[in-house]
Amino acid sequence: MDNNLIDNEVLVNEIASIITNARNNVSKQVNSELLNAYWNIGRVIVENELKNNRGEYGKKQLLAISKNLTNKFGKGFSQSNLYNMKMFYTKYPIFQSVTGKLSWTHYCELLYISDDDKRSFYEKEAINSNWSVRELKRQISSSLFERLLLSNGEANKKKVLELALKGNEIAKPEDIVKDPYVFEFLGIPENKPMMESDLEEALVRQIEKFLLELGKGFMFVGTQQRVTFGNTHYYVDMVFYNKILRSYVLIELKTIKLMPEAVGQLNMYLNYYAAEVNDENDNPPIGLILCTDKGNVDMQYALGGLSNNIFASKYVTYMPDKEQLIAQVESILALSDNKIDWFKLLWVVLQLVCKKMAWYSCFIRIWSFPNVSKNFYEISREVFELRKKFEYFFFAYDKIE
Numbered sequence: 570m571d572n573n574l575i576d577n578e579v580l581v582n583e584i585a586s587i588i589t590n591a592r593n594n595v596s597k598q599v600n601s602e603l604l605n606a607y608w609n610i611g612r613v614i615v616e617n618e619l620k621n622n623r624g625e626y627g628k629k630q631l632l633a634i635s636k637n638l639t640n641k642f643g644k645g646f647s648q649s650n651l652y653n654m655k656m657f658y659t660k661y662p663i664f665q666s667v668t669g670k671l672s673w674t675h676y677c678e679l680l681y682i683s684d685d686d687k688r689s690f691y692e693k694e695a696i697n698s699n700w701s702v703r704e705l706k707r708q709i710s711s712s713l714f715e716r717l718l719l720s721n722g723e724a725n726k727k728k729v730l731e732l733a734l735k736g737n738e739i740a741k742p743e744d745i746v747k748d749p750y751v752f753e754f755l756g757i758p759e760n761k762p763m764m765e766s767d768l769e770e771a772l773v774r775q776i777e778k779f780l781l782e783l784g785k786g787f788m789f790v791g792t793q794q795r796v797t798f799g800n801t802h803y804y805v806d807m808v809f810y811n812k813i814l815r816s817y818v819l820i821e822l823k824t825i826k827l828m829p830e831a832v833g834q835l836n837m838y839l840n841y842y843a844a845e846v847n848d849e850n851d852n853p854p855i856g857l858i859l860c861t862d863k864g865n866v867d868m869q870y871a872l873g874g875l876s877n878n879i880f881a882s883k884y885v886t887y888m889p890d891k892e893q894l895i896a897q898v899e900s901i902l903a904l905s906d907n908k909i910d911w912f913k914l915l916w917v918v919l920q921l922v923c924k925k926m927a928w929y930s931c932f933i934r935i936w937s938f939p940n941v942s943k944n945f946y947e948i949s950r951e952v953f954e955l956r957k958k959f960e961y962f963f964f965a966y967d968k969i970e
Contacts, residue, residue: 597669600669600672600673601669603673604667604669604673604676605664607653607654607657607673608654608657608658608661608664608667610651610654611654611655611656611657611658611659612658614631614634614651614654614655614658615655615658615659631648631651631652631655632648634646634651635647635648635651638651653676653677653680656680657676657680660679660680660688668692668696670696671692671695671696672702674702675695675700675702675705678702678705678706678709679691679692679695679705682709685733686732686733687714687733689733689734690714690732690733690736690737691705691708691709691713691714693733693734693736694708694713694736694737696736697736697785698784698785704781707781708781710888711751711753711782711888711889712889712894712895713747714732715894715895716747716748716749716751716889716894717732717737717747718732719748719894720743720746720747720748720882737784737785739784739785739786739811739813739814741814742814742816742855742878742880743878743880745783745784745786745787745811745814745818745855746857746880746882747782747784747882748882748883749882749883749884749885749889750782750859750882750883750884750885751782751884751885751887751888751889752771752772752779752782752884752885752886753885753886753887753888754775754778754779754782755768755771755772755775755886757771757886758886759885759886759887761886762824763824764824765806765822765823765824768822768824769792769806769807769822772807772822773792776789783809785813786811786812786813786814787809787810787811787818788809788810788811788812789809790808790809790810790817791807791808792806792807792808793805793806794808796837796838796841796842798837798841803834803837803838805819805820805821805838806820806821806822807819807820807822808820811855814852814855815850815851815852816851816852816853816854816855817842817846817847817851817854817855818854818855818856818857819835819838819839819842819854819855819856819857820856820857820858820859821834821835821856821857821858821859822859823858823859823860823861824860824861825860825861825862826860826861826862826863827858827860827862827863827881831858831860832858832879832881835856835858835879836856836877836879838856839853839854839855839856839877839878839879840877842854843877853877853878854877854878855878855879855880856877856878856879856880857879857880857881857882858879858880858881858882859881859882859883859884860881860882860883860884861883861884862883863881863882863883
């Protein structure tokens with residue numbers, strides 16, 4: 570090829586890069602100014618509403634404003650959009666908390682999430698994962714926030730706060746696990762029997778949507794990856810690589826409930842990958858079994874005591890019941906609150922039982938009991954047993970009083 574043609578191609582590519590960057594910068598600036606304008610419009614509407622004490626401001630008044638603005642400026646100022654601007658100011662009273670990395674359409678989806686922690690999570694994830702509006706809507710509809718909270722078996726307020734402030738940070742193998750996984754994009758009717766090979770083919774056909782559901786950092790390696798022991802060949806259903814964890818992720822698909830032999834087989838695959846496939850920069854591989862039902866008791870024994878990172882999650886081919894997931898999270902959080910209340914109650918009991926002298930030493934002794942937080946009946950029994958141990962002390966103290 571002529572050197573002049575090569576030079577011209579390099580020059581064109583460099584110029585094209587400059588133009589693309591300039592357009593992106595202009596687009597970001599326009600988006601930032603648009604968000605600023607919409608936030609200020611919302612502020613003016615809210616302040617006027619408060620000033621004039623108009624509870625029904627959003628109906629007749631917004632409609633009149635909408636007509637006037639549409640006549641002057643064209644589209645973009647419908648009554649519903651003005652209401653969104655009003656909500657925008659209400660949900661984000663400090664404009665500096667608004668990021669220019671999301672579009673107005675993104676925010677219109679976020680505004681209708683009433684829970685502040687949940688909204689903050691989806692906002693962070695949309696930025697970190699560069700979600701389109703369509704992807705954001707899908708993740709909200711599939712209750713990603715609740716599924717991540719429940720993925721490790723127990724939700725707590727600390728985890729809620731971490732998700733709200735940081736999004737879903739990937740730092741350890743369990744951070745990539747969801748429960749359940751949602752495959753509504755496959756279009757498979759609920760409870761329809763299917764072969765594992767059919768499920769695998771369906772996921773490959775929708776690989777982009779499957780990668781979105783898997784989460785951040787996943788890259789597709791292939792299906793039916795061969796593992797050889799002696800003269801015997803085995804095949805891993807699906808293999809991915811997570812660039813954040815720097816680990817291969819081996820996925821086994823099961824269209825039945827979790828069986829112990831599936832865990833053993835996957836453990837064998839992981840040992841092979843650790844010894845034969847991993848290079849010096851890779852972390853230990855991770856195994857994930859996707860099944861129709863985990864069976865909690867069986868899973869506890871099947872997955873316990875393994876040196877490899879193996880996880881099992883249920884998958885569904887329909888959108889989960891959002892209200893049911895929310896109720897499940899709230900019940901666990903309420904249980905967490907109740908545990909805190911037991912400690913408060915324990916504190917009161919100790920003060921009553923131990924009176925004024927050396928109650929702190931009693932408290933330390935009881936705190937060291939391994940099952941102190943189980944329930945009040947056990948706590949009371951332990952306090953009573955300890956009271957008997959200190960019987961002479963309390964008798965002497967009563968005499969002094």
